[in-house]
Amino acid sequence: MKARTIEDGDAVNVRTVQGGDAKGDAVKAYLPFTRPAIDEATIRDVADVLRSGWITTGPLVSKFEAALSAYVGGDRHVRTFTSATAALEIALVAAGIGARDEVIVPAMSFAASANVVLRVGAIPVFVDVGLRSRNIDVAQIESAITPRTRAIMPVHFAGLPVDLEAVYAIAARHNLRVVEDAAHAIGSALRGARIGSIGDIVCFSFHANKNLTTIEGGALVTPDATLLPVIEQQRFHGIRRTAEGEVDVVSAGGKSNFSDVSACIGLAQLAQLEAFNARRRSLAQRYFRLLVEEDGVLLPEQADTDHSWHMFTVLIDYGRFGFTRPSFQRAMHERGIGTGVHYPSIPSLTLYRQLGYVPERWPNALRIGREIVTLPLFPAMRDDDVDRVVETLWQVLRSGRVR
Numbered sequence: 001m002k003a004r005t006i007e008d009g010d011a012v013n014v015r016t017v018q019g020g021d022a023k024g025d026a027v028k029a030y031l032p033f034t035r036p037a038i039d040e041a042t043i044r045d046v047a048d049v050l051r052s053g054w055i056t057t058g059p060l061v062s063k064f065e066a067a068l069s070a071y072v073g074g075d076r077h078v079r080t081f082t083s084a085t086a087a088l089e090i091a092l093v094a095a096g097i098g099a100r101d102e103v104i105v106p107a108m109s110f111a112a113s114a115n116v117v118l119r120v121g122a123i124p125v126f127v128d129v130g131l132r133s134r135n136i137d138v139a140q141i142e143s144a145i146t147p148r149t150r151a152i153m154p155v156h157f158a159g160l161p162v163d164l165e166a167v168y169a170i171a172a173r174h175n176l177r178v179v180e181d182a183a184h185a186i187g188s189a190l191r192g193a194r195i196g197s198i199g200d201i202v203c204f205s206f207h208a209n210k211n212l213t214t215i216e217g218g219a220l221v222t223p224d225a226t227l228l229p230v231i232e233q234q235r236f237h238g239i240r241r242t243a244e245g246e247v248d249v250v251s252a253g254g255k256s257n258f259s260d261v262s263a264c265i266g267l268a269q270l271a272q273l274e275a276f277n278a279r280r281r282s283l284a285q286r287y288f289r290l291l292v293e294e295d296g297v298l299l300p301e302q303a304d305t306d307h308s309w310h311m312f313t314v315l316i317d318y319g320r321f322g323f324t325r326p327s328f329q330r331a332m333h334e335r336g337i338g339t340g341v342h343y344p345s346i347p348s349l350t351l352y353r354q355l356g357y358v359p360e361r362w363p364n365a366l367r368i369g370r371e372i373v374t375l376p377l378f379p380a381m382r383d384d385d386v387d388r389v390v391e392t393l394w395q396v397l398r399s400g401r402v403r
C-alpha cells in the first residue's frame with residue numbers, strides 16, 4: 001500500500017491555513033486529528049456494488065463476516081451491525097441482561113459503553129481506570145461486584161489491551177459474562193492473541209474514525225452459538241424463518257443489519273489493516289521519541305503488547321500553562337493542528353449526574369476526562385507531521401506560560 005500524504009487528500013477534509021512564520025507565506029495543510037484512509041480502489045469497488053443493484057445485506061456482508069472471523073482465528077461466530085453501539089446493546093440482550101442487573105463499566109470511556117447498559121434496563125457500575133493506561137483498574141473490579149452483577153465490560157482504550165487473563169479469571173470466579181468493548185482495538189493483540197480471538201463477546205466499531213472503517217458499522221464476535229438466534233432477531237425485526245422459509249416474528253427486534261456497500265469498504269479496509277496499524281504504531285513511537293514528558297504533561301502507557309494505537313492522547317494540566325482545554329485547542333487549531341477530546345469521564349456527564357453518580361468517586365477518570373487531548377494520528381500522516389504537532393504543542397504551551 002502506498003501511504004498517502006495529507007496533501008494528496010480530498011478537498012473536504014484538508015483545509016489550508018496560514019503557517020506560523022512571520023511573513024505568513026508558508027501555507028501548510030491543516031492536520032486533522034484523524035482522517036479515514038479510503039483509497040481509489042475501494043471507491044471503484046463501492047461504485048460496482050452500487051451498480052450491482054444489491055446494496056443492502058447480501059453476499060458481501062457474509063463475505064465480510066467470514067473475513068473477520070478468519071482474522072480472529074477462524075473459529076468464532078461474527079455478526080455485523082450498523083454500529084458498535086447496536087452490537088453492544090444486542091450483546092447485552094443476548095446475554096440475558098436486563099432490568100436491575102448490574103454491569104461493570106470503566107468510568108472513562110465513550111458514553112456508549114454505559115448508555116447501552118441503561119438502554120437494556122440494567123445499571124452501570126463504574127470502576128476507575130489507570131491514569132496512564134486509561135483502562136479499567138482490574139484490581140478494583142472485584143470490590144464492585146454485588147449479587148446483582150451479571151457482566152463486566154472492559155474497554156481496550158485507544159487499542160491498549162486490558163489484562164484479559166485477570167478479567168476472565170474474575171468473571172469465572174463470579175459466574176459473570178464479559179462483553180468487551182473493543183471499539184478501538186481491531187488489530188490489537190495480547191501476548192500474541194488478537195483481541196476477538198479469545199473471550200466471551202467482543203464488539204468492534206467501524207465508525208469513520210476507527211482503525212477500520214465501513215463509514216458506520218460494528219461487529220460482534222463470540223464462540224457461543226447459543227446466542228446467535230437472539231442476536232439475529234435483535235438485528236432484524238425479530239424475524240425467524242419457518243421450516244418452509246416463511247417469515248415469522250418472534251420478538252420485537254430492532255433494525256441494525258449491515259449493508260453490502262459498507263461490507264465492500266470493510267473488505268478493502270481489512271486487507272489493509274495490518275499496514276494501517278503498523279503505520280499507527282510507527283507514528284506513536286515517534287511521538288514517544290519527540291514528546292518528552294515534563295511537569296503538567298502526562299503521556300499514555302507505552303505498551304509492549306501489539307497496540308493498534310487508535311489514538312494518541314496526552315493529559316495536560318492546562319491551568320499550569322495559562323490555558324483552559326478549549327483555549328489550548330483553539331491555539332492549536334489556529335496553528336493548523338486539529339485535536340480532539342476522548343472522552344469526559346462518564347459519571348461527569350449530565351445524564352449520569354442526574355442518575356445520582358458522583359464523578360469524584362472515580363478520581364482518575366475525572367482527571368483524565370478534564371485533561372485529556374487527542375493529538376493527530378492516522379495512517380496517512382507523515383513523520384514530519386508528528387514533528388510539527390510536537391513543536392506546535394510546546395510553542396503553544398510556552399506562549400501561555402509567559403502570559
Ligand SMILES: *Cc1c(COP(=O)(O)O)cnc(C)c1O
Nearest residue numbers: 083084085110112183205206207
Ligand atoms: C466508537 C465507540 C463506540 C461506539 O461505536 P459506534 O460504531 O460509533 O457505535 C463504543 N465504545 C467506544 C469506546 C467507542 O470509541
